[in-house]
Amino acid sequence: MNTATATAAPAPLLRVERLKKHYTAPQRWLTPRKPPIQAVDGVSFTVTRGETLSLVGESGCGKTTTAKSVLRLVEPSSGSVQLDGEELLGLSAHAMRLRRRDLQIIFQDPYASLSPRLTAGEIVAEPLRNFGMHSRAERAERVQWLFGKVGLRPEAVKKYPHEFSGGQRQRLGIARALALNPKLIVCDEPVSALDVSVQAQVVNLLMDLQAEFGIAYLFVAHDLAVVRHISHRVAVMYLGQIVELADRDALFSAPLHPYTEILLSAVPVPDPRTPARRLLLQGDPPSPANPPAGCRFHTRCPLAQAVCKEQAPELAGRPSASGGSHQVACHFR
Numbered sequence: 117m118n119t120a121t122a123t124a125a126p127a128p129l130l131r132v133e134r135l136k137k138h139y140t141a142p143q144r145w146l147t148p149r150k151p152p153i154q155a156v157d158g159v160s161f162t163v164t165r166g167e168t169l170s171l172v173g174e175s176g177c178g179k180t181t182t183a184k185s186v187l188r189l190v191e192p193s194s195g196s197v198q199l200d201g202e203e204l205l206g207l208s209a210h211a212m213r214l215r216r217r218d219l220q221i222i223f224q225d226p227y228a229s230l231s232p233r234l235t236a237g238e239i240v241a242e243p244l245r246n247f248g249m250h251s252r253a254e255r256a257e258r259v260q261w262l263f264g265k266v267g268l269r270p271e272a273v274k275k276y277p278h279e280f281s282g283g284q285r286q287r288l289g290i291a292r293a294l295a296l297n298p299k300l301i302v303c304d305e306p307v308s309a310l311d312v313s314v315q316a317q318v319v320n321l322l323m324d325l326q327a328e329f330g331i332a333y334l335f336v337a338h339d340l341a342v343v344r345h346i347s348h349r350v351a352v353m354y355l356g357q358i359v360e361l362a363d364r365d366a367l368f369s370a371p372l373h374p375y376t377e378i379l380l381s382a383v384p385v386p387d388p389r390t391p392a393r394r395l396l397l398q399g400d401p402p403s404p405a406n407p408p409a410g411c412r413f414h415t416r417c418p419l420a421q422a423v424c425k426e427q428a429p430e431l432a433g434r435p436s437a438s439g440g441s442h443q444v445a446c447h448f449r
């Protein structure tokens with residue numbers, strides 16, 4: 117056997133390169149043009165089959181915009197998004213719609229994303245009908261199978277969304293996302309609206325489905341305990357850019373970026389004998405319409421030096437505590 121072939125890393129399922137989403141305010145008569153809001157500014161990452169990559173960071177860091185840009189629910193300003201080697205950003209609306217078979221999304225608020233006029237069975241059957249499963253009997257059979265996979269009772273097909281609990285509604289959203297056998301599901305804060313006990317059930321369900329079907333997740337969350345449980349790798353975003361990207365264990369046990377250290381210090385420590393060492397983030401995040409020059413974190417960084425105000429650090433690889441990959445954007449780490 118060719119050794120090079122045997123050891124080659126698998127091609128990524130999703131490859132995102134230099135992705136940008138800048139929002140430009142409409143120009144008003146006799147008023148100066150406002151600078152664009154740089155919601156996402158030059159983000160690159162990959163996701164392999166069956167992997168969970170989480171995007172974390174403060175509100176407004178660009179994690180949800182990045183995830184929605186991958187699906188083109190938000191139209192990126194520039195960059196590249198490739199699924200299985202096919203560029204998605206140049207596709208026509210029709211071609212993109214067909215490609216969405218492979219790319220699904222689970223929303224934070226399942227109630228808002230489910231039509232109140234359709235029964236649960238009709239909601240899950242809708243994508244099947246839209247993508248060519250014309251036989252009513254086949255659709256009904258597939259819906260029953262999907263309900264079983266997500267832990268909903270068969271008779272629930274006749275209920276309307278308002279008759280479900282929050283956790284059951286999220287299971288319904290997962291069944292709808294699963295209907296077309298997607299390769300990748302974007303999970304946009306899928307458990308943050310749920311009670312803590314229900315959160316664990318839904319996270320475990322997502323992990324079971326991944327193990328059974330090899331689905332990849334691009335998981336957006338702010339709850340780092342959930343992220344630690346479900347992720348294979350984690351990307352930390354600050355002001356529209358990735359500042360650290362590493363295997364889950366390396367990131368949580370030996371974070372490199374000062375911003376990641378501060379974020380992780382807020383995670384509760386379960387062992388009462390381990391003293392909590394809470395670090396505080398100084399000040400408010402700068403405006404994404406006018407991000408600081410140099411390192412975007414320098415206005416809040418406890419380690420900032422003169423060079424940080426002038427030169428933006430590249431996201432570059434470092435030796436990893438776990439032996440896996442570890443990238444960080446900092447001049448001193």
Ligand code: SF4
Nearest residue numbers: 411414417424446447
């Ligand atoms: Fe802090 Fe400078 Fe590193 Fe940015 S480059 S994180 S400001 S030390």
